[in-house]
Amino acid sequence: MNRQLFGTDGIRGRVGKFPMTPDFAMKLGWAAGQVLGAEGVREVLIGKDTRASGYLLESALEAGFSSAGVNVALVGPLPTPAVAYLTSTFRADAGVVISASHNPFYDNGIKIFAKGGFKLNDVQEQEIERYLQIALDGGMTCVDSERLGKARRVDDATGRYTEYCKAALPGNLSLDSFKIVVDCANGAAYKVAPAVYRELGAKVIAIHATPDGFNINEQCGATSMQSLCEAVVSHGADLGIALDGDADRLMMVDHTGTIVDGDELLYLLTRQAKANGYAGGVVGTQMSNLGLEQALDALGVPFLRAKVGDRYVMEQLEANGWRIGGETSGHLINLDHASTGDAIVASMQVLACLIAQGLSLSDAKQGIEKLPQTLVNVSYQAGQGIDPLIQPAVKEMVGAVENELGPDGRVLLRKSGTEPLIRVMVEATNAETAEASASKIAEQIRHFVG
Known part of the structure; x- marks a missing residue:
């Protein structure tokens, strides 16, 4: 192996190609069982999203954990944050999610939660990778028959998580006055999300809620918003x-x-939290819009930028003793409510804000003025030889753009932790400048990636 496999959000790749093969998944289960078992793990909870490949990887992981003497509880298709929550409430010793999140159906991934529903730390990931190398080199061994792990299916997981999400709406509030369109991305929340909002009283129109194993994230969901925008307007x-x-x-x-x-x-959640007495700061990322930083400064709320990835946001929250953080992409964390980013729980907090303030979402967001931001993705496979980001020509182009933008703009180049891409982000005082600047830098990078 001789390379790091864990990215910013677990291990991810094209199904059928290393590392997303059944052989690898089995060995990962064994390796995780070796490491987490040494920490006292006796049962692991496994959930998945709606990709057809989830069945394949689920069975392989189950075999790997069992061979390491670890029991497995299977909860079926459920959101990632549901697995984190259930890992805690079922008193499981670890949780595993089979999902490639926002990626297309032909990708999949595996992410692991430690006890309590928190993501693994770097030391645990490194140790799992060490055992993975042993397994890949042919050193995987099975415990004696009497010590093999057992598997069971959990029948009430969806109901438990539904009640948990409903409880995230504070007090005796209801959603009776709301008409909501919910885009489920044909993904893991296709059943639970519409049920939560309906059972709280909202009139719900669910779209992209018919997964077939291959349509997850296909022109829908949080990464493709056009159909939702149109549905909200057409349904009033x-x-x-x-x-x-x-x-x-x-x-x-x-x-x-x-x-x-x-x-x-x-911003909206932080403003409401501050009104309710929150005295801490907020953690964003390198991608967070400069307008967010300026708006939080106007509120008197400290703001720090972490590396991109909700795990890094979490690290900074813990280091500073703060509770609230998030990413532009929609990973929103409030440690008073969940141990990881949870879209449904976060939406409950937003809806509670709107009820408390008596405002529409359009009016409630008026306190923040974002700078125009352009993001250009350049395809790039690590290990191709040349690293574009260290090339003098690229650095010179970035420096020239930064000089042109001045203090009211930003440039950020980074390699994606979840996809084979280099992301070029530019913020400027107007959209035309941002787009032109990002295009110039991206074109310079393409000279070095073919």
């Missing part, structure tokens, strides 16, 4: 809620069909 809804394939990202649409992204939602 108060707002729209978009989830991604594993329902840990939340994006929303106001009654005019305008997208409300993670930065705006994070």
Whole structure:
């Protein structure tokens, strides 16, 4: 192996190609069982999204854990945050989610939660990778027959998580006054999300809620918002809620069909939390819009930027003793309510804000003015030889653009932790400048990637 496999959100790749093969999944289960078993793990909870390949990888993981002497509880298709929550409430020693989140159906991934529903730390991931190398080199061994792990299916997992999400709406509030369009991305929350909002009293129109194993995230969900924008307007809804394939990202649409992204939602939630007595700061990422930073500064709320990835947001929250953080893409974390980003729970907090303030989503977001931001993705496979980001010509182009933008703009280049892409982000005082600047930098990078 001789390379790091864990990215910003677990291990991910094209199904049928290393590392997303049944052989690898089995060995990963064994390796995780070796590491987590040494920490006292006796049972692991496994959930998945709606990809057809989930069945394949689920069986392989089950075999790997069993061979390491670890019991497995299978909960079926459920959101990533549901597995994190159930890992805690079922007192499981670890949780595993089979999902590639917002990626297309032909990708899949495996992410692991430690006890309590928190993501693995770097030391645990490194140790699992060490055992993976042993397994891949032919050193995988099976425990004696009497010590093999057993598997069981959990029948009430969906009901438990539904009640948990409903409880995230504070007090005796209801959603009776809301008409909501919910885009389920044909993903893991296709059953639970519409049920939560309906059971709280909302009139719900569910779209992209008929998964077939291959249509997850296909022109829908938090990464493709056009159909939701159109549905909100055509149905005369108060707002729209978009989830991604594993329902840990939340994006929303106001009654005019305008997208409300993670930065705006994070501002709205922070403003309400401060009004309720929250005295801590907020953690965003390198991708967070400069307008969010400026708006939080106006509120007197400290703001820090972490590396992109909700695990890094979590690390900074823990390091500073803060509770609230998130990403532009819609990973929103409030540790008073969940141990990880949970789209449905976060939407409950947004809806509670709107009820408390008596405002529409469109009016509630007015306190933040975002700078125009352009993101260009350049295809790039790590290990191709040349690293474009260290090339003098690329650095010179970035420096020239930064000089042109001045203090009211930003440039960020980074390699994606979940896809074979280099992301070029530019913020500027107007959209035309942002787009032109990002295009110039992207074109320079393409010279070095073919």
